[in-house]
Amino acid sequence: xxxxxxxxxxxxxxxxxxxxxxxxxxxxxxxxxxxxxxxxxxxxxxxxxxxxxxxxxxxxxxxxxxxxxxxxxxxxxxxxxxxxxxxxxxxxxxxxxxxxxxxxxxxxxxxxxxxxxxxxxxxxxxxxxxxxxxxxxxxxxxxxxxxxxxxxxxxxxxxxxxxxxxxxxxxxxxxxxxxxxxxxxxxxxxxxxxxxxxxxxxxxxxxxxxxxxxxxxxxxxxxxxxxxxxxxxxxxxxxxxxxxxxxxxxxxxxxxxxxxxxxxxxxxxxxxxxxxxxxxxxxxxxxxxxxxxxxxxxxxxxxxxxxxxxxxxxxxxxxxxxxxxxxxxxxxxxxxxxxxxxxxxxxxxxxxxxxxxxxxxxxxxxxxxxxxxxxxxxxxxxxxxxxxxxxxxxxxxxxxxxxxxxxxxxxxxxxxxxxxxxxxxxxxxxxxxxxxxxxxxxxxxxxxxxxxxxxxxxxxxxxxxxxxxxxxxxxxxxxxxxxxxxxxxxxxxxxxxxxxxxxxxxxxxxxxxxxxxxxxxxxxxxxxxxxxxxxxxxxxxxxxxxxxxxxxxxxxxxxxxxxxxxxxxxxxxxxxxxxxxxxxxxxxxxxxxxxxxxxxxxxxxxxxxxxxxxxxxxxxxxxxxxxxxxxxxxxxxxxxxxxxxxxxxxxxxxxxxxxxxxxxxxxxxxxxxxxxxxxxxxxxxxxxxxxxxxxxxxxxxxxxxxxxxxxxxxxxxxxxxxxxxxxxxxxxxxxxxxxxxxxxxxxxxxxx
Numbered sequence: 209x210x211x212x213x214x215x216x217x218x219x220x221x222x223x224x225x226x227x228x229x230x231x232x233x234x235x236x237x238x239x240x241x242x243x244x245x246x247x248x249x250x251x252x253x254x255x256x257x258x259x260x261x262x263x264x265x266x267x268x269x270x271x272x273x274x275x276x277x278x279x280x281x282x283x284x285x286x287x288x289x290x291x292x293x294x295x296x297x298x299x300x301x302x303x304x305x306x307x308x309x310x311x312x313x314x315x316x317x318x319x320x321x322x323x324x325x326x327x328x329x330x331x332x333x334x335x336x337x338x339x340x341x342x343x344x345x346x347x348x349x350x351x352x353x354x355x356x357x358x359x360x361x362x363x364x365x366x367x368x369x370x371x372x373x374x375x376x377x378x379x380x381x382x383x384x385x386x387x388x389x390x391x392x393x394x395x396x397x398x399x400x401x402x403x404x405x406x407x408x409x410x411x412x413x414x415x416x417x418x419x420x421x422x423x424x425x426x427x428x429x430x431x432x433x434x435x436x437x438x439x440x441x442x443x444x445x446x447x448x449x450x451x452x453x454x455x456x457x458x459x460x461x462x463x464x465x466x467x468x469x470x471x472x473x474x475x476x477x478x479x480x481x482x483x484x485x486x487x488x489x490x491x492x493x494x495x496x497x498x499x500x501x502x503x504x505x506x507x508x509x510x511x512x513x514x515x516x517x518x519x520x521x522x523x524x525x526x527x528x529x530x531x532x533x534x535x536x537x538x539x540x541x542x543x544x545x546x547x548x549x550x551x552x553x554x555x556x557x558x559x560x561x562x563x564x565x566x567x568x569x570x571x572x573x574x575x576x577x578x579x580x581x582x583x584x585x586x587x588x589x590x591x592x593x594x595x596x597x598x599x600x601x602x603x604x605x606x607x608x609x610x611x612x613x614x615x616x617x618x619x620x621x622x623x624x625x626x627x628x629x630x631x632x633x634x635x636x637x638x639x640x641x642x643x644x645x646x647x648x649x650x651x652x653x654x655x656x657x658x659x660x661x662x663x664x665x666x667x668x669x670x671x672x673x674x675x676x677x678x679x680x681x682x683x684x685x686x687x688x689x690x691x692x693x694x695x696x697x698x699x700x701x702x703x704x705x706x707x708x709x710x711x712x713x714x715x716x717x718x719x720x721x722x723x724x725x726x727x728x729x730x731x732x733x734x735x736x737x738x739x740x741x742x743x744x745x746x747x748x749x750x751x752x753x754x755x756x757x758x759x760x761x762x763x764x765x766x767x768x769x770x771x772x773x774x775x776x777x778x779x780x781x782x783x784x785x786x787x788x789x790x791x792x793x794x795x796x797x798x799x800x801x802x803x804x805x806x807x808x809x810x811x812x813x814x815x816x817x818x819x820x821x822x823x824x825x826x827x828x829x830x831x832x833x834x835x836x837x838x839x840x841x842x843x844x845x846x847x848x849x850x851x852x853x854x855x856x857x858x859x860x861x862x863x864x865x866x867x868x869x870x871x872x873x874x875x876x877x878x879x880x881x882x883x884x885x886x887x888x889x890x891x892x893x894x895x896x897x898x899x900x901x902x903x904x905x906x907x908x909x910x911x912x913x914x915x916x917x918x919x920x921x922x923x924x925x926x927x928x929x930x931x932x933x934x935x936x937x938x939x940x941x942x943x944x945x946x947x948x949x950x951x952x953x954x955x956x957x958x959x960x
Contacts, residue, residue: 214268214343217326218245224285224347225278227376237274244271248328248341255330258338265341272302272344283323283347287371287378305342323348347371368467372398372475377406379471390414392460394470398480406437406480412460412490418497426502428492433458433511435486438478440513440520442545442554445477447605449543450573452560455524459490459507485514501530519546534566551581551750556605564612572610572626577602581750583787583799584633591628594637594661596835600823601787602632603841609641621646634800637661650681670696678710687711700725735801738789742809745786755783755849785818785847792845793935795827808935815848822846824931834934842931917951919943 222238244267251264279302307324329340351369367382377398384391395409412431419427448454456462457473478486490509494502504527511520521544528537542557555576562570577587579602587602591610611626627640639659646652660671671694678688688710696702701724709716735741745751754776776782789798794808821841824830830838915926916933920943927933933945 212249213326214328215242215245215249217343217346218242220347221275221282221344224282225275228281228285229278234275234278237271241268241271241275244268248343251330255332255338258332258336261330261338265339268341268343269302276302279344283345285347285371287348287351287369302344303342304345305340307345320351370467370471372396372471375399375480379467379474381467381470388416390416394467394474396471396474398475400437400480400482402482404437404482406435406482408433408435408438408474408478408486410458410474414492418494424496426494426497428494428497428502428505429459429490429507430492431459431490433478433486433488433490433509435478437480437482437484438486439481439484439516440486440511440518441477441479442518442520442547445520445522445543445545446554446556448473448477449541449556450558450560450605450608452524452539452541452558454543455507455522455541458488458509458522459492459524461507461524484516487512487514488520498530501528501533503527503529517548520544521546534563536564538562538564538570549753551579553578558608559610568612568614570612571608573607574610575604575607577604587630587632589628589630591626591630593628593630594635594639594659597630597635597637597661598823598825598840599632600826603821611640620648634665635661635663650679650686652679653677667698668696669698670694685710685712698725733801734804735798738795738798738803738807738809741788741798742786745788746784748786751786751847752782752784755781782850783818783847784850785820787820787822787846789827790820790822790844790846790931793932794938795935796829797827800826811848813848813850815850817845818847818849819843820846822931828931828935838930838934842929844929844931915948916945917948918945919951 218241222242225238226233226235244264248264248268251261255261305325305327307322309322311320323346325345326343327340328343330338332338348371367380367384369378369380371378375398377396379396380394382391382393391411391413393409393411395407397405397407399405410431410433412429414429415427421427445454452461453473454477457470457477488509488511490507492505492507494505496503505525507522507524509522511522513519521542523542523544525540525542526538529535539560539562540557541560542555544556545552545554547554553576555574557574559570559572564570572591574590575587576589577585577599579585583601585602587599587604589599589604589607592607593599609626609628611624613625614621614623622643622645624643625640628638630637637660639657641655641657643653643655645654654677655675657674658672660669662669673693674691676688676690678690679686690708690710692706692708694702694704703722703724704720706717706719749771752774754774774782789795789809792808792810794806795803796806797803820843822844823840824838824842825835825840913928914930915928916930917926918933918937922936924936926948927936927945930945930947937943937945
């Protein structure tokens with residue numbers, strides 16, 4: 209165990225008590241505890257003697273014992289105040305090496321509360337083991353609960369309550385089978401930085417047997433989601449649909465790895481956001497249900513965000529044969545988003561955990577993007593795009609080809625077939641690849657590949673074909689044959705072929721190029737001057753909006769809109785941003801068309817920059833090496849938030865209206881102290897009577913934004929993006945762009 213954990217323990221203890229107690233926190237005692245923890249960590253890492261170790265432990269225990277009265281607040285920080293838990297936590301002392309393990313019974317409800325302790329026992333250089341020191345108990349990761357039946361036995365279900373690692377609040381899960389019904393739910397309650405509570409709950413009720421409709425269709429499950437001060441994170445949902453995690457969190461398609469994992473997923477997909485709310489009905493329909501399975505099933509949920517008007521449609525379609533799950537199992541996760549603020553409709557679909565005949569895996573992704581804004585575009589792709597093609601301005605995650613692969617571990621043959629078909633506003637693309645490998649002592653591999661792209665404006669086409677065969681043994685190639693061909697045009701039509709014969713000693717290649725016809729290629733029109741293009745974007749009304757309207761002290765009264773006027777609260781700001789071209793560095797193309805000269809535009813109006821994701825290859829001329837090594841997207845300047853200047857004060861207005869305050873009693877009349885509300889207790893039901901497992905959601909990897917520099921330096925000392933640094937470096941043929949960390953600490957290669 210790393211001895212630095214005692215310092216982290218003291219830091220966590222201090223942070224927790226300062227958050228819980230506020231100004232009443234014993235600051236001097238916490239500072240003394242931190243100093244004693246640092247001394248203890250240094251001493252435990254390299255103890256000079258038993259006497260010195262004893263002195264360090266005495267100093268720690270003296271500082272720690274002054275905080276005995278606050279131990280209960282530390283252990284229960286972030287957990288709900290449940291009767292009985294406070295007494296259990298208060299009975300625990302600092303010197304308990306086994307930590308906290310206990311149960312609290314509240315009528316038929318049984319709560320399990322568990323945590324371990326941090327114990328240090330260093331060893332002297334001569335091998336002498338020093339006396340162990342119990343630093344103190346850790347905060348419990350959650351509370352487990354079970355509901356027992358008055359008739360004996362336990363209810364076959366349960367739940368848990370877990371603390372949130374990075375925010376004040378807690379979350380909970382629930383699973384209660386009730387004969388013909390099975391209830392599952394999860395909820396999150398946390399506070400925003402301004403103190404406003406944010407709540408979200410997901411619930412589902414499954415029917416067993418399903419409710420029969422007609423023609424073999426049945427209703428298997430109903431449920432919904434409600435969120436107060438929550439929003440739908442479209443970027444996180446788009447990425448999660450590839451793995452099925454988004455549907456698993458909303459529909460409980462697959463059981464979560466742990467309650468912490470489920471709560472973290474819900475918070476990631478539907479994060480807290482002041483002023484926005486969510487409502488989402490869900491259901492599951494099935495066709496020809498037999499036993500616990502069905503031939504076809506569809507989970508569907510419609511998430512509506514208020515007041516933005518954003519609509520998120522999530523669905524999971526599954527096909528299989530009940531009773532023989534290994535024969536065929538297909539699962540297609542679909543995510544559709546209608547975002548009026550972005551003038552965008554997006555659809556993403558992905559095959560998840562799909563297989564056929566138990567030996568073939570089926571995979572692939574599909575996507576659609578439809579934008580009706582100032583820079584309208586349409587992109588439809590099944591399986592991806594032509595190699596190297598960038599669909600900018602559409603933003604799509606990495607996509608897998610659509611295909612199938614033979615899955616036979618240790619088999620004699622491997623087969624993989626995949627392909628793609630894509631349509632954009634200006635292109636059509638298609639292609640595929642077939643690989644076959646045979647293992648018989650030696651491995652023989654053959655492949656056939658085809659990629660084609662047709663561009664409409666300016667008209668051009670290119671088709672690449674490749675085929676090959678090789679024989680290997682233990683990773684060593686004995687020989688093979690490969691044929692590559694390319695056809696491109698028009699003006700003129702160019703045919704290029706290359707034949708390569710591979711041997712275990714050397715390769716022999718023939719390369720020929722033929723041109724058919726003559727004349728210039730179709731020329732693209734010039735987009736005009738970049739400054740004139742950006743002036744159009746400045747005056748476009750759709751690019752100007754309020755940067756923030758989340759002012760709880762200001763309410764925008766509904767009124768008739770006026771052209772060219774944006775409604776902004778007094779404490780808000782006006783934002784201008786565009787996606788036509790990145791700002792702040794020279795570019796070569798706009799709208800896919802080459803500019804007359806390489807030029808850039810910078811906004812000099814004071815304000816905070818607004819960034820967007822741009823594809824550098826769509827604006828800068830990149831060579832083959834840059835296309836392989838540069839990232840496909842970069843975060844670049846797209847506009848700015850105009851400052852509102854110095855704040856202005858206004859005269860105070862007196863409000864003479866009377867306000868009636870109604871305070872509800874903590875214990876409603878008519879209920880005795882022994883009564884238990886099963887509705888409230890249902891949120892605490894646990895999956896089993898075992899103590900909750902300890903876990904940590906702390907980040908293991910931390911990342912920070914990388915800055916860049918040019919060599920030799922330019923007028924700017926640093927750049928926030930690699931794209932800008934490379935663009936300015938092109939003006940100097942003897943220089944280049946490097947990360948700032950490498951620029952400040954160069955590696956000396958002399959003598960190598």
